[in-house]
Amino acid sequence: MSLRITRHLIIFSVVTLVLSCQSEDSGSGNPVANEDTQSGTTGDGATGNDTSVEPEVEAPPACEAKAAGSVASKSADLIFHGAPMQASVDALAGDGCLVGVTLSVALEESCSLSLALAAVDGGWKLQSGSFQGDAACGEFWPAEDYGTFELVPGASYGGVLETLSAPANETCLEGSVALTGRARFTDGSRLLDLELDGLSVTGGMTVNTVETGACPAASTSFCPPAGPYGTEQGEIMEDLAVYDCDGNKVYLHELCGANAGLVNLFASW
Numbered sequence: 001m002s003l004r005i006t007r008h009l010i011i012f013s014v015v016t017l018v019l020s021c022q023s024e025d026s027g028s029g030n031p032v033a034n035e036d037t038q039s040g041t042t043g044d045g046a047t048g049n050d051t052s053v054e055p056e057v058e059a060p061p062a063c064e065a066k067a068a069g070s071v072a073s074k075s076a077d078l079i080f081h082g083a084p085m086q087a088s089v090d091a092l093a094g095d096g097c098l099v100g101v102t103l104s105v106a107l108e109e110s111c112s113l114s115l116a117l118a119a120v121d122g123g124w125k126l127q128s129g130s131f132q133g134d135a136a137c138g139e140f141w142p143a144e145d146y147g148t149f150e151l152v153p154g155a156s157y158g159g160v161l162e163t164l165s166a167p168a169n170e171t172c173l174e175g176s177v178a179l180t181g182r183a184r185f186t187d188g189s190r191l192l193d194l195e196l197d198g199l200s201v202t203g204g205m206t207v208n209t210v211e212t213g214a215c216p217a218a219s220t221s222f223c224p225p226a227g228p229y230g231t232e233q234g235e236i237m238e239d240l241a242v243y244d245c246d247g248n249k250v251y252l253h254e255l256c257g258a259n260a261g262l263v264n265l266f267a268s269w
Contacts, residue, residue, distance in 0.1 A: 063172035065203035067105045071113065072195040074235065076140045080105050080113070080199065088206040089173060090118075090213070091166035097215035098164050100208075101177060103201055111136035113194070115151070115183065117158060119216035124159030126151065131185050131192065149185030149192050156184045158196055159219025166207045176202045180219055 065087040067080035083105050090100030099119040106112035115129040129151035133141060158181025166173045178200035185192045229238045239253040242263065255261040 063204035063206050065103075065201050065205055068176075068200045068202050069198040071199050073145060073192060075142045075145065076138075077198075078111075078113075078137055078141060078194075080107065083107055085201050085203075087177075087201045087203075088208060089164075089166065089177075090208050090210045091170075091173075092213050092215060093209050093211050095215060096165040096167060096170075098160070098166065099210065099213035099216065101160060107138075108136040110134050111138075111141075115158075115179075115196075117160065117179075119213055122214065123216050124219050125153070126156040126158040126181065126183055127153055129156075129183055129185070131183075131194065133192075144190075145192055147187050147190070149187045149190075152184045152186055152191075157181045158183060160216075161219055163216075163218040170207050172204045173207050174204050176200055177205070 065085045067083045067085045069081055070077045070079040072078070085103055085105040087101070087103045089098045089102075091097065092099050101117045102115070104112065104114040110132060111134060112132045113129070114131075116127050117124050118127050119125075131149045133145050133147060133149075135141075135146075158179060161178040161180055162176075164173070164175060164177065179196040181196045183194045183196055185194070229236050231237070237252055239251050241249050241251050242265075244250055252263070
């Protein structure tokens with residue numbers, strides 16, 4: 001058998017190859033395109049109708065806080081214990097120490113208190129706030145203290161009893177912040193003083209990172225109490241000196257911060 005390639009064999013091979021390619025292209029339209037369509041991609045590799053399900057991303061836990069304790073006016077105690085509270089803190093970048101605290105708490109929405117404290121000159125200062133009082137504050141809240149009042153910063157003092165810090169990249173700080181001090185409010189004609197030593201916030205506090213500020217020292221309970229002083233109900237007594245049964249001099253302001261105090265006054269003539 002001859003192995004020589006002839007001109008007729010080459011022509012026949014070329015014709016066969018052409019017919020074969022045409023047959024494959026016309027058999028099902030475009031096999032490559034059909035295959036891509038079935039797989040959900042187009043000819044350029046882009047995704048078509050992709051029915052794959054993305055894994056669900058769990059939402060971060062809610063940053064929720066509650067009030068603990070109460071505040072006190074000269075006439076009544078206002079108990080916020082257990083009420084939902086909106087609380088946020090400003091944390092100094094890098095250090096993480098708290099340089100600001102903002103909180104808002106309400107009873108049935110219409111009896112509400114909001115306060116903002118900031119670190120100033122190495123300590124804490126009440127900067128702004130408001131109070132709204134009405135029947136929702138409870139049956140013992142006096143009608144004379146109904147209304148909307150705004151904080152008087154220059155006549156108020158307050159702070160945070162603990163030094164706290166927020167870890168880097170923390171968005172919700174879990175913990176407790178206890179307040180101290182006295183907030184004075186006014187509606188333009190009336191004054192309302194609220195003692196803050198019984199109020200604290202517990203739970204989650206939203207963290208805002210700030211670039212400027214200085215870490216404050218923890219406040220101490222404001223004893224002895226600052227003036228103004230007076231002799232009417234609810235006003236602060238001056239630091240009077242009295243004597244115990246043994247004749248020792250005792251000052252009234254030494255009782256500040258005690259859980260209870262008894263002063264027995266007796267006079268005869």
